[in-house]
């Protein structure tokens with residue numbers, strides 16, 4: 474059997490148990506009642522099957538509690554002056570365990586490692602405090618923490634943005650030569666790319682096994698049938714100079730080829746309003762376009778339009794989303810807050826819909842960084858235009874949020890019907906970088922693929938032919954599992 478985890482995964486969804494008919498109407502009524510107060514809504518949404526979190530920065534997902542616990546358990550020191558942890562117990566530092574006795578020190582670290590009410594600058598500054606611990610933590614330790622948070626909220630699929638094999642990557646970026654001639658630049662990088670892909674694939678494989686063990690699962694955590702299926706998106710820093718940007722992006726794409734089904738895309742990260750990100754945007758799109766052709770049309774998900782006039786002049790507001798799709802070949806857009814500033818916003822929305830480019834909506838992050846929320850958020854615009862969108866956390870540890878709270882914010886912002894809420898969750902898998910055929914014809918959850926018409930009935934069992942197709946398609950497996958989770962939830 475190609476996927477020995479399949480039966481276990483479907484059994485998790487209780488799909489073999491004969492039971493009462495799934496009752497969507499009753500669930501819709503419960504959803505209506507739950508909106509009367511916040512705790513009831515959270516109780517409802519925490520159990521609600523949310524499918525996937527597609528926009529999640531691994532280090533930003535770590536809560537300060539996780540970081541403090543790890544620093545203490547691993548004998549790190551704390552530098553009260555810098556407000557950061559260190560491996561080096563130099564004069565002026567105290568053992569990390571001191572934070573257990575000193576409330577002021579603990580409060581100071583927790584304040585630095587989260588967004589609080591400090592807006593854009595505090596949000597991005599938090600990463601320096603987080604990474605004082607996170608850079609010491611093995612990848613598997615960090616991923617296990619984030620997977621636990623997901624599992625506790627009925628989320629079964631994650632695409633985590635992360636830096637893989639960081640020291641090899643930094644060496645490669647540092648040694649990168651000029652990029653005037655992209656062909657020559659790529660050729661010069663070839664040996665370093667091979668070395669990086671080997672180191673990255675080894676780290677991913679080790680992590681994949683370790684996280685699966687942590688989840689009590691015998692395969693790899695990246696398997697579609699893992700309790701929480703975890704895949705990776707390589708981060709490329711848009712505030713790097715052009716040679717480093719080009720080298721890192723190429724490295725990410727080389728790693729995708731070396732670790733297929735584990736590393737599924739690249740994305741560009743760091744503040745989009747940074748002077749380098751702004752002035753080198755055109756050059757970066759040109760490099761991505763070049764690499765897209767050279768690496769056989771890989772998956773790209775790009776942060777774009779995470780901007781308002783408070784942090785950006787008009788040019789980037791008007792052009793970044795469109796350029797990221799047209800020239801950057803983004804299959805998904807992160808944030809897309811600036812969409813209304815495009816000179817032809819209606820045309821852009823129609824183009825996103827036509828291309829089936831999904832927008833990863835991060836409501837808490839947009840509020841904290843950009844001060845955009847409620848009626849000022851364009852999620853309603855995307856919704857009215859029929860652009861697919863998915864709900865994501867961005868940096869749940871920094872934001873002190875999680876996917877349950879993001880769904881609660883969506884409910885308060887657009888007041889969706891219960892069936893629409895389910896479609897948002899379905900989008901998380903439909904637009905995930907999962908290989909294979911989809912359960913839905915033409916991305917439409919109203920049109921189930923032939924052979925799966927009964928998947929929403931409580932007594933459904935897959936035919937042998939359907940089982941074979943599920944085995945052959947990670948996307949189909951995840952989507953069938955979500956539909957079975959809905960059946961169980963509505964029972």
Ligand SMILES: [Zn+2]
Pocket residue numbers: 528530776807867
């Ligand atoms: Zn992001």
